[in-house]
Amino acid sequence: MSKRRPYTRPMAGWWRKNPFFVEYMIHEGTALFVAAYGVVLLIGLVCLAQGEAAWNGWLATMKHPLAVIFHLAVLAMMSYHSWTWFKIMPKTMPPVVIGGKRLAPAMITGGGLAVTAVASLILLGLAWGLTR
Amino acid sequence: MKRSNAPIFWGLFGAGGMLAAILGPALVFITGIAVPLGVLLAPDAMSYANMMAFAQSWIGKAFVLAIVPLFLWHAGHRIFHSLHDVGIHGGTGARLICYGGALLGTLITLWALLSIGF
Numbered sequence: 168m169s170k171r172r173p174y175t176r177p178m179a180g181w182w183r184k185n186p187f188f189v190e191y192m193i194h195e196g197t198a199l200f201v202a203a204y205g206v207v208l209l210i211g212l213v214c215l216a217q218g219e220a221a222w223n224g225w226l227a228t229m230k231h232p233l234a235v236i237f238h239l240a241v242l243a244m245m246s247y248h249s250w251t252w253f254k255i256m257p258k259t260m261p262p263v264v265i266g267g268k269r270l271a272p273a274m275i276t277g278g279g280l281a282v283t284a285v286a287s288l289i290l291l292g293l294a295w296g297l298t299r
Numbered sequence: 300m301k302r303s304n305a306p307i308f309w310g311l312f313g314a315g316g317m318l319a320a321i322l323g324p325a326l327v328f329i330t331g332i333a334v335p336l337g338v339l340l341a342p343d344a345m346s347y348a349n350m351m352a353f354a355q356s357w358i359g360k361a362f363v364l365a366i367v368p369l370f371l372w373h374a375g376h377r378i379f380h381s382l383h384d385v386g387i388h389g390g391t392g393a394r395l396i397c398y399g400g401a402l403l404g405t406l407i408t409l410w411a412l413l414s415i416g417f
Contacts, residue, residue, distance in 0.1 A: 178386050195381040201319050202374030202400075204327060208367050209404055209411075211330075215354055216411040219347045226345060230335045238331025245323040252320035279320065287325035291339075294329050298344035 194251040200244035203237075253279030308376050308398070315373025318365060326366070354415045363412060368405040375401035 257272035
């Protein structure tokens, strides 16, 4: 083992020093909630495959106050994911040129959020109309 | 030169992220809040009969197959790349957990959709 101990800048909590990085870490953190929600749906699907008793058990669990609080947190983080996803999109997608001019970032972000709003209304409308 | 497999995982990440952005909030509201609390939607909207009919239809199967695995692939990819930011320089082990978890979830989804039948 070498006796040299070169200075290494400590990395712990680096992202707390800059609001931009805090925002970055929160939007990366939404992945934990997307994963958790995916797993909740997957468990529901497996219960559905196992029969009516298992399914009703899953539904009852979803009614537990802790489950509802959990889903409120997921809703907040999922919405934040939507917002940052489209906010960052102008930087991550190839430039779109329409009529010789580059499409403005605000148009891409706004377009994505508009699609989300319309799709949400359609989904809610379908769920409401089909299960009434 | 060996071709990189990165575009595949990035593609799954992007597709899942897009679906989560467009449909995620409404979906969470429906399954996690509206139905359990009985607000806006009927409390029995997700009854066994309703959900079996949904999962047995081709449209329902396609929807579930798009949502569940792609959410997991999106999250797995993003979590794997964020490990570095929190000081975990994960190699094969982290890859196995993040992508292996998504793959396992995909296989379980396929198995469940098949065993539910048509």
